[in-house]
Amino acid sequence: MEDNETRKKIEVCFSPYLFPLFKDEFDIIVVIDVLRATSAICAAFDNGVAGLIPVSTIEEAREYQAKGYLVGAERQGQIVEGFDFGNSPYSYMVPELKGKTVVLSTTNGTKSINIAKEAGQVVIGSFLNLDVLCEWLEKQDKHILCLCSGWQNKFNLEDTICAGAITDYLVNTGQFRSEEDSSIAAKYLFLSAKDNILGYLKASSHRRRLKNLNLNEDIKYCLTPNQAPVIPILVGDTIQLIKESVSV
Ligand code: 3SL
Numbered sequence: 001m002e003d004n005e006t007r008k009k010i011e012v013c014f015s016p017y018l019f020p021l022f023k024d025e026f027d028i029i030v031v032i033d034v035l036r037a038t039s040a041i042c043a044a045f046d047n048g049v050a051g052l053i054p055v056s057t058i059e060e061a062r063e064y065q066a067k068g069y070l071v072g073a074e075r076q077g078q079i080v081e082g083f084d085f086g087n088s089p090y091s092y093m094v095p096e097l098k099g100k101t102v103v104l105s106t107t108n109g110t111k112s113i114n115i116a117k118e119a120g121q122v123v124i125g126s127f128l129n130l131d132v133l134c135e136w137l138e139k140q141d142k143h144i145l146c147l148c149s150g151w152q153n154k155f156n157l158e159d160t161i162c163a164g165a166i167t168d169y170l171v172n173t174g175q176f177r178s179e180e181d182s183s184i185a186a187k188y189l190f191l192s193a194k195d196n197i198l199g200y201l202k203a204s205s206h207r208r209r210l211k212n213l214n215l216n217e218d219i220k221y222c223l224t225p226n227q228a229p230v231i232p233i234l235v236g237d238t239i240q241l242i243k244e245s246v247s248v
Pocket of ligand 1: 035036037074077078087106107108109
């Protein structure tokens with residue numbers, strides 16, 4: 001085990017609102033929006049999408065649509081009228097998207113990605129790519145921040161638990177240290193939840209919101225680890241797949 005000073009940092013930021021307090025200290029930002037943006041992105045790449053451009057506003061999404069792109073847009077959990085699809089991971093499991101570069105705008109997730117890109121290398125995190133992502137992060141000689149997208153700048157449980165899983169894994173390698181209370185809290189929440197993540201999140205706000213929209217299948221898929229073992233990273237304005245062996 002390395003001494004504390006030489007260990008790399010792994011910390012957790014609970015919401016984009018708090019990101020300015022963290023942003024200058026990290027090389028890699030793992031953006032997490034378990035329900036559902038970063039899960040949908042992992043599902044998209046696992047199903048052969050070639051690239052995904054995350055945009056923050058509906059106006060930008062419309063501009064890409066006018067250029068002929070297939071564009072997904074979600075607000076308040078629902079598909080925005082006039083767009084090709086929303087934010088359900090299942091929308092990306094179709095042959096028409098294979099090999100294509102698509103555009104996506106969501107309430108929180110795509111905004112977090114765009115906030116994070118000024119501060120470091122953005123990598124997409126979710127339960128769906130948990131193990132492969134942790135193994136890749138372990139190999140990077142970098143300080144890492146997990147940015148939880150939350151809901152409209154508020155804390156949420158599902159992103160925090162996923163960030164806690166990443167923190168727990170990396171600290172246990174002996175190569176990483178966590179000093180912020182947010183990271184310690186995220187880790188303990190993960191340890192309490194890990195045996196039944198779906199049950200643990202039963203009363204959580206966004207799970208309730210999506211359940212009311214009859215999106216139970218999306219919830220179950222997004223909360224089941226390691227179903228989309230991909231590592232999507234942001235290159236310029238486009239998310240692409242990284243090969244496991246590559247370092248950033
Ligand atoms: O906020 C987001 O980016 C979305 O993931 C929210 S939803 O799950 O599509 O409602």
